[in-house]
Amino acid sequence: MGYDVEITRNPLFSRKKGPQITLDEWFAIIRADKELKFFVGEHADKYGVDTAIWSAHPDPESESRYLWGAGGVITAKYPDNHLMAKMVRIARRLDADVVGDNGEIYELDNDGALIVLDDHGVSSSEFHAGFMGKNALIFGVGHNKGKDFLDRIYRDTSKMTGQHAYLEIETYKVNTMWWKVVYYAWYQGFITAINENRKADGFPIITYKGEGNFFDEDMIFFRNYFDKKPDASFFRAVNALIEFRKSKLGFYDEF
Known part of the structure; x- marks a missing residue:
């Protein structure tokens, strides 16, 4: 892209x-x-x-x-x-x-x-020069609200009308896939961080049971979750998905 x-x-x-x-x-x-x-x-x-x-x-x-x-x-x-x-x-x-x-x-x-x-609002060199030693949180897309997720990935393109509608729709389609990858990469990174800590502490890592197209299934879960809770953060949706998979589909190990 x-x-x-x-x-x-x-x-x-x-x-x-x-x-x-x-x-x-x-x-x-x-x-x-x-x-x-x-x-x-x-x-x-x-x-x-x-x-x-x-x-x-x-x-x-x-x-x-x-x-x-x-x-x-x-x-x-x-x-x-x-x-x-x-x-x-x-x-x-x-x-x-x-x-x-x-x-x-x-x-x-x-x-x-x-x-x-x-x-x-400062240059990266100025920011990083004073960053070490300070308490800071870096949220990434995990901090984004559900309504942003829905707008970026599931916007109603039928509302795009007019002379330039075709170009707007095609641009949106390309951006949609990019944002799906960005959100899903954050989710996978979250699971990876948990597994790294569990492995370091001597606990088994989290894995899914069975086989399937988890990417599509998980994206549907996020959409349904945000349809009901558009003001919730993506971080909350990820936690909800983990709980859902643990209770409904199962992990090899308890989370």
Whole structure:
């Protein structure tokens, strides 16, 4: 799927919490910026135009010149530092943030150089310099609420209508699988941490009984759980799944 960087106001990641970036806003940026040009692809007659090419990239042959608007964000795939710096300048005009796949926020320092901020609004080097010795909790997606899980993975695409609906739906489908993997990896990491501690203490590790497509089954469990408890955290849902598997399907060892 590659590494995507977005200009976004998504309240989960952005410091500039607000509504989604509309195509009208994106088109206004393109029209007002002499360095941006509408990119008309071969399917533009059917799906419209939502992509811009940055004509002022230092390397005119670089593939890292394209930005497209869909799903309430403006996205670049595998952007280099030149394009990300341009994205920061665009984001400032939209009162938005430039955010990477892992939630990192990109900014420009006083000299115009690209830097990475953490969720405290300071550069990573500043944050990590003062991190050792301090008590801190790193939650990851385990801290996300169920309504975020449902929105990222089970959004009703029938509500996506209009000229650019096809592109929005296709983008959402790609992001959906990515987020399934992210959430499930957190769940597996949680089980792994428990097993590492049990092994160190001399206890048998937790394993499932039987065979089956646990990924799909577990994702259905999470969906049903959050349909009933949308404000619960993913951490709570994982604990509920562990209890369910212990009581209904069984572990080789008691948890």
